[in-house]
Amino acid sequence: MTGRDLLPPALLIGLLALVPWATSSNTMLNFLVTVLIVALAAQGWNLLGGFGGQFSFGHAAFFGTGAYATALLQIRGGVNAWIACLIGIAAGGVVGWVIGVLAFRARLRGSYFALVTLAFAEVLRILTNAADFTGGAAGLLLRLDVRPMNFQFASRAVFYWIALVCVAVVLLLTVMIERGRFGAQLAAVRENEEAARALGVDALAVKLRAITLSAAITAAAGCLYTQYFLYLDANIAYGSWISIEALLAAIVGGIGTVAGPVIGALTLHGLGELTKGFAGDITGVDLVLFGLLLVAAIGFAPLGIVGSLRRLRVVRLSGGAR
């Protein structure tokens, strides 16, 4: 691993880490925590969808599992919040592995895989919405008890930094995967599964590893959500909004790139807030913008923001050499 690979992500994280010193505005920090949670979910999606080429439309299944496991373990089991989060992440990974075994063993690809993941997320949403154990339609409310022991902090900045550390860890993990054997095999499976198998790649095992890791990362975003907002219901945790935001941030930011999901989440939500500021009270105007951005990204910049910047740089370098 060279310094050149790590520099842009490190710069991005360093810059974001300084924000709480620049502003103490709660609105700003609230906004950024939301962005980081979406970014983390998108990083998970990007590992499977971007690097592995398996487009999921149901990452809510993992986000929700992380969120619900964290909340339920604390409310019903009296488990410590930090431990509950770790179990929540593992639970997300397990759900990912199970969906992976069912979908990949049946050789589902492309839209079929996307639809099956969507179906799993919807089934989980309907079940948690109906069952008393999960609080039904009323959802779950965590007891407010602001102590670091409980993963609850008086200062939003502390929580912001913790979320940022999570994003940074996943950035590092992604760089390591991209530069290693697993990443090469994942890319090979994405590009041509037959050829990969001929070269000794166990395609099923590679895809299962990818979906398990991807699910665990997105589940971590769900855990953070629960701890930050201390409330969730089925439509938040398992709602299709998070599936869509995860893939949207990754695609707009740069699919299959290390920093893409983070930049995508920042751009989408930044522009979303701006349009809300301009357009006032029109409900859903930010969603209209998201749709337009997705169309623009697919039409004009299929490699997203990061991919387009990289291409610009290559063009300028080769132009300068001439």
Add this chain to the structure above:
Amino acid sequence: MLDVADVSRRFGGLLAVDGASLTVAEGEIVGLIGPNGAGKTTLFAIISGFIAPSKGSIRFEGRDVTREPAHLRARQGIARTFQVVQPFAGLTVRDNIAVGAYLRHPRRQDAINHAEAAARRLGLETMLDRPASDLTVAGRKRLELARALATEPKVLLLDEVLAGLNPSEIRDIIPVIRVIRDGGVTVLMIEHVMQAVMSLCERVYVLAHGRVIAAGVPRDVCADPLVIEAYLGHGAAGRIRAGEVAGA
């Protein structure tokens, strides 16, 4: 080293491979020829583990590998190329070959070094940083070979690596195949370019309608009336002989 015994494969009503048997000894270059649709590629897919045979067995170095999936056979040392080249189009040439090299070298730097060595053997060293989609047909064939070689196989199954190349490209690649064999890799090749079969193969098997109809030294096999008829139709061998007699 490779022992294919009485292998059949049925697709619905079509018997694509019908009781075919062949053996390849270590260090040989063996050809597999036959008219289009004879079942050559299907037989390759069975040997490399992409298709399960309906009947028969595959032994490799004395072990029965008939039930092993493709990636495990690659690990054992059976590598194949595809008739229709299958590059990882979005990856660079180096990364394409590295996927093969990672099979025996889990560390990145080792894998890259071995990939670059394989690229040099195939004359691809100037293309390492280019995406595979930039390569010409001949370049893609070389890439296909380099990738398979990077897995450090014991036996290499080549499915028409010369098809679609022009005569000078064919002349360039024939010695490469010989060098690969001299480097200790046994070769089994499907080939239609007879110039290559004649100059490279020590033995050939002829497949027609899924059955092995002839086997032996290339020159004898080409004179075999059964083989001529398989290619040119029933009675062709007789007409050719009659023509030769009349001409003389």
